[in-house]
Amino acid sequence: MSLMRQQMDEAINFLRTRTTTEPAIGIILGTGLGGLVTEIGIETVIDYQEIPHFPLSTVESHQGKLIFGTLGSKKVVVMQGRFHYYEGYTMQQITFPVRVMKLLGIRTLLISNAAGGMNPAFSRGDVMLISDHINLLGDNPLIGPNDDLLGPRFPDMSEPYSRKLIAIAEQVSAELNISVQKGVFVAVTGPNLETRAEYKFLRSIGADAVGMSTVPECIVAVHMSIDVLGISIITDECVPETLQPFSHVDVIEAATTAEPKLTAIMKETIRRL
Ligand code: HPA
DSSP: OOHHHHHHHHHHHHHHHHOOOOOSEEEEEOTTOOGGGGGSEEEEEEEGGGSTTOOOOOOTTOOOEEEEEEETTEEEEEEESOOOGGGTOOHHHHHHHHHHHHHHTOSEEEEEEEEEEOSTTOOTTOEEEEEEEEEOSSOOTTOSOOOTTTOOSSOOOSOSSOHHHHHHHHHHHHHTTOOEEEEEEEEOOOSSOOOHHHHHHHHHTTOSEEESSSHHHHHHHHHTTOEEEEEEEEEEEOOGGGOOOOOHHHHHHHHHHHHHHHHHHHHHHHHTO
């Protein structure tokens, strides 16, 4: 048995002592985007630090809790707080919770993040459904021995974000009167925000939004045949000619302001699954 599989089993065995919930849907909530939790009928809350082999979130704005409960009539497991490459974790550590959620039974994963908008048509506070991604992290969570029981050595990436889920989210947004953008997300390591030259480059290679997360989790989910819906909240406008200084506090503020739109879309999308 692979070391990762062993660690997954240890995490699962622990979680099974704390909850009998069998979630069908996993949710990862990004920076300033924790509001969905208030909509959940909470059954069990477990601190990451209690779970074997879970890393600890080092970002102050991120809480570190795994929440089990129901949203509408659906059983869900929610990561309140996620891990980033810039915190110094390996890609395998960052994505370990996704592996564990798969063993818990999830077939669908919703991922949210705060992102910089490079498409000039995007404004601060916009919601962007992720249609595709570019991995510029310079690393990949699937590097190393492949566990064939989890997924293939060379996973297909022709549809990392489920077209079906995107279509549902678009339909839901229209019905809720929330305008949404759609576009390509590029992941960079951070932790610094980008230079003007970098934004120009990232835009030129076809990206609409940039952030420091989501891509590792998506890759690992696709590896294990989990359907992914990715949603970015645009927290800053990253057009080189008009770029303004921007801080992490601004990111959190913008995300928090736009968050109700995200919660509404996620809640209603999940109801229709
Ligand atoms: N760059 C990278 N990550 C981000 C940004 C950005 O401009 N805004 C929010 N997350």
